[in-house]
Amino acid sequence: MIKGHVKLADIAKAAGVSQGTASNVFSRPEVVREEVRERVLGIAKDLGYNGPDIKGRLLRAGRVNAIGVAAIEPLAYFFEDPWARALMTQVAAVCDATGTGIALVSAQNQQKLAWNINSALVDGFILLCVEGGEQLVALTRRRQLPFIALALGDGDAAIPAIGLGNIAGAAQAARHLADLGHRRFAILAIGLTGDGAGAMTPEQAVRSLKFTSRDRALGYWQALADFGVGRADVPIHATQNDRQSVDAALETLFAAARPPTAILAMSDRIALFAMQWLARRGYAVPDDVSVIGFDGVPEAATAVPGLTTMAQPLAEIACRAVAAILDDAAPAQQEALDVTLIVRGSTAPPPPD
Amino acid sequence: MIKGHVKLADIAKAAGVSQGTASNVFSRPEVVREEVRERVLGIAKDLGYNGPDIKGRLLRAGRVNAIGVAAIEPLAYFFEDPWARALMTQVAAVCDATGTGIALVSAQNQQKLAWNINSALVDGFILLCVEGGEQLVALTRRRQLPFIALALGDGDAAIPAIGLGNIAGAAQAARHLADLGHRRFAILAIGLTGDGAGAMTPEQAVRSLKFTSRDRALGYWQALADFGVGRADVPIHATQNDRQSVDAALETLFAAARPPTAILAMSDRIALFAMQWLARRGYAVPDDVSVIGFDGVPEAATAVPGLTTMAQPLAEIACRAVAAILDDAAPAQQEALDVTLIVRGSTAPPPPD
DNA sequence: ATCCTTTCTTGAATCGATTCAATAAAAAGC
């Protein structure tokens, strides 16, 4: 019994039954006579056979019972990025309930990603399209498996996706601050990595920001316009959703003659970095500066002070996404879910001028 | 070209070449004449064939290029628990570098877990043995794939595992606090879920705590003995590594006549919950009470005040674990890695009595 | 005793590729 992989056929031969019967012993035990079943099982144990090999079974059955979650990011992204983490937590919960496994698929560069997507053993994909979403979609489409895109933005309606009411949500965020009395705003946007981060004009923003980011910017502007604040009056800085670029943006913003009293951050991650920068520089949040985020990640709740944010219905998103894959029933049309304002301690009326 | 899955054989027939050649076109293009290769590729494109199906390839190759990470916890554990997260981040980094995928395997109950482990499409397993480790190991062993256990404690030497110097580390933690002048301690241990949490005598602790937890307790006691503090003088409470049980333990501890001035927590998670409880109750950390954790998760660094803790060499652990799986070279003997003391703001001399 | 059911069991086909010994064709060497 050294090694020499025992396979089903060996068991069958040793037990003197056909391979078909041997197979039934394991996959449909009720169909085979008890006496035979026990004999086969006994032989299997003697030979050190531990049930059908998954690879063989897979080839026939064609079902893996796992869904892939893909992103154009390093693998660690799934465990580090707050939004990804929060989303994955929900996805995991749904998968747990349905007994489905999760395979993480990712790669920083195109080429590797293509390979990874093609060779992932999964029944379908959930695509985290934070950046370069179309490429991810194109790659996945070739695999001819069910998939659903998340955070894709206003893309092609032919792409199965679960969208978000980004414009309405951003508008609500801006309105919340404006209602509190703020009139001096700054927007911290999420730009593509590689694109130089930094200040941009509204025109540049409309042109260079993608999907989600652009929608959020439009939402902010739209609401602020109602309060007489024009686009040109709101500095907008692209960041790379990391600390360094956020810090750099804030350096610039707060070096200005009349720095903003309210910061509209396009992600909680950015907002939290911003709050930390403000704390380091001695600005009090919310007394000196109000900060509002976007996403509704758990960290926003535990930060001090709590971060006011627009929460995504992550549980709902996860639920629909997983269901879409498992039932191969992508939503007929791209549905947009609403985000909801959660007011915490990071927003308050502006200081007296 | 509706559906009717095209397979390699179809391409071969359509192109008038043998199946072997068709296979080579995709997997070893350099071996087939350019003219033929292009023709076959052309036909493949026409027929809507996107390269070899992974399942068929898998059956032959036998290699999945993914490693499974398993735990007896719900799937969400990987994204929620700070230690798991920190570890996974490192594992992900190593996998990224080697182009390996990650499959998450988990289940709360035994039965499902057995099924999940048996049907996971992976080349090997990393086992997160926080609890019920032996069962996990037993289950995995049957799969006859390389595996390595993490956080298994002093188990069977025949089990490939990467251990931790828990006793020495815990001793160092306790010594750190004793050196600062503390003499009134309390231990917050990690008990098995299901076991009633709560106060326990040292004898009970030795008996009921498992592996890691027991070693850490032994380490604490050992160091404290050098300072004249006996086991019986150190209340030890089992928690379930969740907020509720930590809060309950602290309620009891601080209701005592002479509450502890130093808390030895067996995980950063517990320590952070404890710090939050203390803050809510108006105890200042570290002025009234010092807290030291264990694990060295990232959250410990960003908490306010920073949490003093014993850091695990997670990167090293991840690196060795992944290597062990990929090379099928489990360490000859169970190696134990050292943890290192990281002093932050949560520990200070005790208040004057 | 005959025929009809039921209940197991069999053997072969199938899933979708890879691999390798054998062969055919072309190029090189003398």
Add this chain to the structure above:
DNA sequence: GCTTTTTATTGAATCGATTCAAGAAAGGAT
């Protein structure tokens, strides 16, 4: 011109199971 080497291609075996039509055996009914 004939042999040797090189290069491309073929065909069949293989990976490890599942599935299903068909056959055999046992039990029941008449």
